[in-house]
Amino acid sequence: MLSDFCCSFSGALIRALSEGSGDDSMPLGTMDPATDKLETKHNFGVRKMGKNARKRFRLNKNLSCDNGGLPFQGIFQEFSPLIKKYWWQRYLLFSRFDEGIKMDEEGWFSVTPESIARHHALRCGAGIIIDCFTGVGGNAIQFAQRSKHVIAIDIDSNKIDYAQHNATIYGVEDRIDFVRGDTFLLAPKLKADTVFLSPPWGGPEYAKVTTYDINTMLKPHDGHMLFNVARGIASKVVIFLPRNVDLNQLAELALSANPPWLLEVEKNYLNGKLKAVTAYFTDTSK
Ligand code: MGP
Ligand code: SAH
Numbered sequence: 001m002l003s004d005f006c007c008s009f010s011g012a013l014i015r016a017l018s019e020g021s022g023d024d025s026m027p028l029g030t031m032d033p034a035t036d037k038l039e040t041k042h043n044f045g046v047r048k049m050g051k052n053a054r055k056r057f058r059l060n061k062n063l064s065c066d067n068g069g070l071p072f073q074g075i076f077q078e079f080s081p082l083i084k085k086y087w088w089q090r091y092l093l094f095s096r097f098d099e100g101i102k103m104d105e106e107g108w109f110s111v112t113p114e115s116i117a118r119h120h121a122l123r124c125g126a127g128i129i130i131d132c133f134t135g136v137g138g139n140a141i142q143f144a145q146r147s148k149h150v151i152a153i154d155i156d157s158n159k160i161d162y163a164q165h166n167a168t169i170y171g172v173e174d175r176i177d178f179v180r181g182d183t184f185l186l187a188p189k190l191k192a193d194t195v196f197l198s199p200p201w202g203g204p205e206y207a208k209v210t211t212y213d214i215n216t217m218l219k220p221h222d223g224h225m226l227f228n229v230a231r232g233i234a235s236k237v238v239i240f241l242p243r244n245v246d247l248n249q250l251a252e253l254a255l256s257a258n259p260p261w262l263l264e265v266e267k268n269y270l271n272g273k274l275k276a277v278t279a280y281f282t283d284t285s286k
Contacts, residue, residue, distance in 0.1 A: 082204065083108045092270060093138065099169045102162040107136035109204050112240060116268045116275065117142040120196065123280065124238060127193025132183040132230070137163030139198060139240075144172035153179045153186060184221065187229045195233045197226055198240040212242040214249050227253045227281070231261070235283040243267070243274045250279045259285055 075087045086108040090097045093111050103111070112120070121142040131140045134152040140163055143150045154160050160180045167173040179186070200219040206212055214223030221229075223239075230237040241250075247265055254263035264280040 079105050079108060089113070094166070096169050100165075101136075101169060102165050103136055104158055104162065106156075106200070107159065107162060110135050110198070110200065111138035112198060113270055113275065114138065114142070116270065118145075119268070120238065120240070120278065121146045123278075124194045124196060124236070128191075129194045129196060130190055130192040130233060131196045131198070133198045133200070134163050134178075135159055135198070137166040139196060140176055141167050141170045141172055143196070144175040145170075147175070150176045151179060151190070151192065152176050153181055153183050155180070155182050184225075184229055187233060190233045192234045194236040194238060195230045196238045196240070197230055199226060201242050206242045207244065210244065211246050212244045213246060214241070214253075223249060223253060224256065227256070231257060231281070231283065235286045237261075237281040239279045239281070241277045241279060243276050245277050247277075253279075254281055257283070 075083060083105065086093070090101075092113045092115070093108075094101045095114055117139045120139060124143060124147070126147050128149045128151070129143045129147045130151045130153065131143060132153050134140050134154040136159060137152065140150055140152040144167065152160075152163060154163065157180045160178050164173055164176075164178050167176055201212070202217050202219055206217065209217075214226075216222065218226065226239065227237065230239075250263060250265060254261045262282040262284050264282075266278045266280065267274055268276045268278055
């Protein structure tokens with residue numbers, strides 16, 4: 001089951017919090033959604049495993065029990081042991097995984113699970129979208145299913161090759177312009193309707209801290225740099241962030257623009273487990 005809920009913070013609410021009314025130290029995420037502007041709750045429903053999926057699941061389970069099985073062994077040869085837990089989730093990451101999806105180490109732990117990426121695509125609409133940190137293409141592929149034009153940038157040429165290959169499996173490679181480059185250097189030349197940012201969080205270690213600090217832990221630049229660069233590209237900025245992100249820092253980002261941008265924070269759940277947080281910033285003056 002994928003369920004997301006999304007709290008929309010009006011400018012007034014952000015201001016109230018940043019000015020310290022009430023408990024300033026309380027992260028926005030701990031508020032009672034019933035009283036704090038819970039706008040929507042989408043329940044995507046529990047999907048029963050189909051006959052084929054059950055068969056595939058049994059097959060993979062058997063492979064891994066009998067001696068590790070080939071796919072499982074291969075994973076250990078090619079990647080660090082850390083990747084094992086992501087391999088178990090491979091069909092959540094790419095439903096067409098068995099058709100030849102290519103991954104590298106960072107791709108395994110960074111790719112946005114397919115149903116969350118599909119949801120991002122729904123929310124981002126059909127205009128021109130720039131995916132500034134494409135990775136192996138989890139988001140770009142879903143954007144291309146809906147948007148008329150996707151520009152997919154990554155600094156790592158292997159990632160761009162893998163993303164292009166993976167997009168071919170989904171039949172959407174023609175709708176994506178793949179660019180190998182540094183988003184921060186390319187930014188002044190970019191214009192779009194929506195800019196999507198799924199930057200490196202510093203690896204799976206992000207989960208070891210109670211509160212993730214976007215000012216010190218995001219790579220390769222901090223949250224303010226990221227937001228400022230992105231808002232020069234589009235009037236809608238979407239950032240995919242760790243589930244333990246400090247929500248007050250997101251409100252600060254929205255307020256740092258003049259006039260302040262609207263902020264919506266969405267928690268992304270998969271099978272009842274909180275996976276990540278997505279922040280949607282919109283310039284309401286345009
Ligand atoms: P996770 O917390 O590492 O996995 O990442 P999981 O399965 O929730 O681990 P558990 O031990 O808590 O059960 C959850 C999701 O966050 C991944 O599937 C990715 O979509 C995303 N993600 C994780 N990391 C480390 C990154 C990252 O560095 N960058 C980006 N953009 N996304 C990441
Ligand atoms: N959303 C992606 C995962 C992104 S992981 C997916 O679903 O597959 C983050 C990516 O940012 C990595 O692939 C990394 O190579 C890339 N990256 C890091 N610094 C960058 C920069 N300055 N410009 C462009 N890409 C960058």
